[in-house]
Amino acid sequence: MNINSIFHAAQAAFLVFKNLSGKEKGRFLDTLAEILESSRAAIVPLAVRESNLLEGRINGELGRTTGQIRLFANLVKEGSWVEATIDPAMPDRSPLPRADIRRFLTPLGPVVVFGASNFPLAFSTAGGDTISALAAGCPVIYKAHPAHPETSRKVAECIHQTLAACGLPVALFTHVEGGIEEGQELVKHTMAKALAFTGSHAGGMALFHLANQREVPIPVFAEMGSVNPIFCFPQKLEKENDALAKAFVASLTLGAGQFCTNPGLIFVPEKQVQNFGKAIATELKDMAAAPMLHPGIAKAYYDSIQSLKARNELCWVKVADPKHLINGSPALAEIKAADWLKDRFFHQEVFGAFALLVIYRNQEELLEIAQQLQGQLTITVWAEEEELADQLSLVNLLEEKCGRLIFKGVPTGVEVGHAMQHGGPFPSTTASQSTSVGSHAIKRFTRPIAFQDMPQKLLPEALMDANPLGIWRTVNGILTK
Amino acid sequence: MNINSIFHAAQAAFLVFKNLSGKEKGRFLDTLAEILESSRAAIVPLAVRESNLLEGRINGELGRTTGQIRLFANLVKEGSWVEATIDPAMPDRSPLPRADIRRFLTPLGPVVVFGASNFPLAFSTAGGDTISALAAGCPVIYKAHPAHPETSRKVAECIHQTLAACGLPVALFTHVEGGIEEGQELVKHTMAKALAFTGSHAGGMALFHLANQREVPIPVFAEMGSVNPIFCFPQKLEKENDALAKAFVASLTLGAGQFCTNPGLIFVPEKQVQNFGKAIATELKDMAAAPMLHPGIAKAYYDSIQSLKARNELCWVKVADPKHLINGSPALAEIKAADWLKDRFFHQEVFGAFALLVIYRNQEELLEIAQQLQGQLTITVWAEEEELADQLSLVNLLEEKCGRLIFKGVPTGVEVGHAMQHGGPFPSTTASQSTSVGSHAIKRFTRPIAFQDMPQKLLPEALMDANPLGIWRTVNGILTK
Numbered sequence: 001m002n003i004n005s006i007f008h009a010a011q012a013a014f015l016v017f018k019n020l021s022g023k024e025k026g027r028f029l030d031t032l033a034e035i036l037e038s039s040r041a042a043i044v045p046l047a048v049r050e051s052n053l054l055e056g057r058i059n060g061e062l063g064r065t066t067g068q069i070r071l072f073a074n075l076v077k078e079g080s081w082v083e084a085t086i087d088p089a090m091p092d093r094s095p096l097p098r099a100d101i102r103r104f105l106t107p108l109g110p111v112v113v114f115g116a117s118n119f120p121l122a123f124s125t126a127g128g129d130t131i132s133a134l135a136a137g138c139p140v141i142y143k144a145h146p147a148h149p150e151t152s153r154k155v156a157e158c159i160h161q162t163l164a165a166c167g168l169p170v171a172l173f174t175h176v177e178g179g180i181e182e183g184q185e186l187v188k189h190t191m192a193k194a195l196a197f198t199g200s201h202a203g204g205m206a207l208f209h210l211a212n213q214r215e216v217p218i219p220v221f222a223e224m225g226s227v228n229p230i231f232c233f234p235q236k237l238e239k240e241n242d243a244l245a246k247a248f249v250a251s252l253t254l255g256a257g258q259f260c261t262n263p264g265l266i267f268v269p270e271k272q273v274q275n276f277g278k279a280i281a282t283e284l285k286d287m288a289a290a291p292m293l294h295p296g297i298a299k300a301y302y303d304s305i306q307s308l309k310a311r312n313e314l315c316w317v318k319v320a321d322p323k324h325l326i327n328g329s330p331a332l333a334e335i336k337a338a339d340w341l342k343d344r345f346f347h348q349e350v351f352g353a354f355a356l357l358v359i360y361r362n363q364e365e366l367l368e369i370a371q372q373l374q375g376q377l378t379i380t381v382w383a384e385e386e387e388l389a390d391q392l393s394l395v396n397l398l399e400e401k402c403g404r405l406i407f408k409g410v411p412t413g414v415e416v417g418h419a420m421q422h423g424g425p426f427p428s429t430t431a432s433q434s435t436s437v438g439s440h441a442i443k444r445f446t447r448p449i450a451f452q453d454m455p456q457k458l459l460p461e462a463l464m465d466a467n468p469l470g471i472w473r474t475v476n477g478i479l480t481k
Numbered sequence: 482m483n484i485n486s487i488f489h490a491a492q493a494a495f496l497v498f499k500n501l502s503g504k505e506k507g508r509f510l511d512t513l514a515e516i517l518e519s520s521r522a523a524i525v526p527l528a529v530r531e532s533n534l535l536e537g538r539i540n541g542e543l544g545r546t547t548g549q550i551r552l553f554a555n556l557v558k559e560g561s562w563v564e565a566t567i568d569p570a571m572p573d574r575s576p577l578p579r580a581d582i583r584r585f586l587t588p589l590g591p592v593v594v595f596g597a598s599n600f601p602l603a604f605s606t607a608g609g610d611t612i613s614a615l616a617a618g619c620p621v622i623y624k625a626h627p628a629h630p631e632t633s634r635k636v637a638e639c640i641h642q643t644l645a646a647c648g649l650p651v652a653l654f655t656h657v658e659g660g661i662e663e664g665q666e667l668v669k670h671t672m673a674k675a676l677a678f679t680g681s682h683a684g685g686m687a688l689f690h691l692a693n694q695r696e697v698p699i700p701v702f703a704e705m706g707s708v709n710p711i712f713c714f715p716q717k718l719e720k721e722n723d724a725l726a727k728a729f730v731a732s733l734t735l736g737a738g739q740f741c742t743n744p745g746l747i748f749v750p751e752k753q754v755q756n757f758g759k760a761i762a763t764e765l766k767d768m769a770a771a772p773m774l775h776p777g778i779a780k781a782y783y784d785s786i787q788s789l790k791a792r793n794e795l796c797w798v799k800v801a802d803p804k805h806l807i808n809g810s811p812a813l814a815e816i817k818a819a820d821w822l823k824d825r826f827f828h829q830e831v832f833g834a835f836a837l838l839v840i841y842r843n844q845e846e847l848l849e850i851a852q853q854l855q856g857q858l859t860i861t862v863w864a865e866e867e868e869l870a871d872q873l874s875l876v877n878l879l880e881e882k883c884g885r886l887i888f889k890g891v892p893t894g895v896e897v898g899h900a901m902q903h904g905g906p907f908p909s910t911t912a913s914q915s916t917s918v919g920s921h922a923i924k925r926f927t928r929p930i931a932f933q934d935m936p937q938k939l940l941p942e943a944l945m946d947a948n949p950l951g952i953w954r955t956v957n958g959i960l961t962k
Contacts, residue, residue: 087900408934419568419582421931450902453889
């Protein structure tokens with residue numbers, strides 16, 4: 001099928017899908033979750049083989065995938081997410097009467113979704129972007145990631161099986177394979193209304209500029225990863241030195257470090273660095289190299305390490321060993337904050353299990369670091385509560401630099417819930433005003449529309465006087481059900 | 482003061498403003514409304530002189546301006562607008578415990594606002610963009626429109642007087658004068674976090690591309706006007722021919738046609754066109770030419786009319802008469818739908834009191850028109866309820882093309898309320914997922930942030946367990962107070 005036919009079919013399907021009730025959309029999503037689960041035995045081995053990730057991880061990822069499908073199923077079945085807002089007419093208002101105005105969120109239309117290499121299930125074919133777009137009421141043209149084609153085909157099959165079982169148009173989901181060029185053609189098509197992407201900075205930015213240069217620009221929801229710094233405070237380290245070193249190394253090396261929320265930067269006070277560095281070295285020593293997603297990613301990892309090794313500001317605690325190119329062996333180097341501050345080169349993400357331990361001298365330097373920090377998905381602060389008592393300006397500054405600010409535990413492990421924010425200031429995403437994880441992600445694929453004096457019969461159910469859906473609505477500025 | 486100092490001062494003021502309570506922000510906005518009202522006698526004559534608009538209109542616009550300031554004051558005093566969402570910790574959840582995650586909307590930081598020529602008060606210095614940004618907690622760097630410098634200075638004075646009266650940093654609002662270059666320098670500054678603009682397509686697009694080409698791109702909320710088509714159905718016209726003609730001409734010529742929601746396109750069924758055209762001609766006949774905002778706008782208006790007059794597809798009902806170049810005399814021409822469909826030239830906005838009456842033959846042609854329509858701020862449908870009974874596909878199509886769909890009355894007169902949506906698909910705006918009028922406009926200047934396991938004492942009040950603000954929050958997915 002050529003791209004033009006794909007979009008025309010998707011647009012036709014959209015006009016059907018758009019008028020489907022939340023209950024029906026929810027039933028579709030619930031059925032999809034069931035069908036994916038019942039296909040577990042077929043999907044998991046494919047994904048393990050194509051991603052080099054462990055079976056336990058892939059099994060967990062399938063659970064996460066169906067979990068988020070059910071989150072959106074419940075959201076659309078309940079229905080209040082459309083932000084229905086009603087300002088009823090005031091025919092007697094003076095000097096001018098007020099018209100009846102009703103507003104809610106309406107789906108955008110066909111959406112292009114790009115699969116991610118590092119989550120063959122949860123951020124791919126039936127992953128968060130696809131599901132939140134479908135939940136919103138948008139058909140999805142899905143560009144499969146070439147690193148896991150068979151997994152993607154199998155999951156696409158499950159989606160099509162579900163559409164058939166629910167009597168929905170097959171064109172609500174189209175599986176497209178190909179390279180960069182095919183992806184660009186999708187983004188350039190006049191009928192595309194938005195795009196979602198999870199991947200590299202270069203890839204995300206290419207799509208961002210392409211989308212903005214269209215005759216009709218479209219929104220780009222690109223999550224491009226980040227360095228996810230951890231700020232360590234002296235008392236906290238004093239107290240929990242070994243436990244924190246263990247937690248840090250576990251987070252750094254999880255899944256061969258191939259998470260968007262991988263902690264690639266840790267700021268440690270000068271006085272603690274010897275103890276903490278030693279504890280980290282102990283943890284890292286026996287950490288085995290794990291196979292990376294594909295040879296290209298492993299090569300990029302070692303190339304980055306190589307270019308860092310050429311810099312004499314660094315003191316290596318553990319050097320990655322490129323004996324087997326597919327294996328990403330963990331690595332860590334130390335650098336003084338003064339040197340880190342001088343060169344943006346050290347601020348960049350290295351995709352994989354590498355971190356830079358930055359030694360800072362005092363609170364002033366820490367504040368300067370916070371000021372220079374680029375936008376991040378997450379920032380973690382390890383401090384005793386009393387240590388933060390007079391740190392409001394630092395905390396405020398860190399808030400400005402991230403989408404999620406963490407005070408306990410590690411940045412990896414993104415909870416899929418209502419309160420999650422996965423999306424920080426540029427360059428971590430191109431759209432910090434949205435999230436790609438959690439129930440708010442649905443809003444990316446909608447826009448508000450207002451109806452003025454629309455006859456009751458024509459109004460969407462969410463906006464009818466009788467509130468037949470029983471949803472929360474803002475009427476005359478007051479939330480009511 | 483140079484641009485760099487302006488932004489540094491604004492950023493410093495931001496860190497104070499950010500931690501101000503909603504009550505205090507509300508008090509500031511209420512005081513501003515009072516001070517503007519008490520300065521009415523000084524402001525109105527300036528604005529009348531600089532805009533050529535009638536005193537009644539400017540008086541009304543000042544009321545609208547203070548009305549929207551009070552809308553935002555009430556919104557921030559009440560406080561629920563921050564979308565507080567709390568997923569409490571589940572330490573015993575299996576297989577993994579859930580962290581405590583809390584999310585709300587946080588202000589972006591310093592925002593650049595461009596004043597509009599056609600609303601010297603309501604979309605200018607203390608207009609909707611400035612006020613919604615301040616209400617969100619963002620300092621505003623305001624680029625005054627050169628068409629009304631004295632009005633702008635006077636209103637800026639009122640804002641500074643209010644800031645002083647409330648003990649707030651003066652740098653929360655900076656008044657900048659200059660031309661295109663000065664505006665571009667503001668947008669390029671690294672500390673600018675977003676920009677809002679109301680004006681021409683060319684101006685909006687230049688800023689859009691500039692903002693996207695920054696090292697760190699920023700969101701652009703540009704409202705660039707539209708043609709605001711009216712779709713007339715036969716039975717409705719049959720019944721209300723003269724009244725609708727009167728309403729149409731009144732809306733077309735209001736304020737010399739210089740509204741973003743001015744109806745520049747009206748689709749009329751072939752059978753009714755004689756009667757309706759005649760009624761329109763009668764209304765237009767004695768409609769006096771009114772002075773336009775400034776000579777540049779009047780010249781652009783007559784230039785557009787001139788280039789339309791060169792086209793022989795048009796049949797002129799009334800031709801604009803450029804006797805006095807500052808006066809925009811109303812004009813109207815008829816064209817067959819088949820011709821209109823063939824050339825995008827006829828789809829463009831002419832800023833001023835000009836409309837194209839497009840004669841359509843049947844429902845099929847109407848559907849084709851809807852398909853070809855560009856994105857609009859508003860679309861109006863004049864039809865009897867029974868005429869729309871089998872028009873779901875047309876209504877769905879029109880929904881896709883606009884931000885507000887109107888079934889009674891005219892598109893001019895944008896209500897400032899909770900349900901208003903002023904912002905449609907491109908090219909009417911660069912940001913159809915937001916509105917520039919109504920309470921939702923505040924969200925443009927915020928982004929979500931999540932706090933994970935943050936100590937209660939450090940949390941913003943909106944997210945504390947005790948809910949000290951008494952606002953609506955989503956806790957575990959359930960709305961509660």
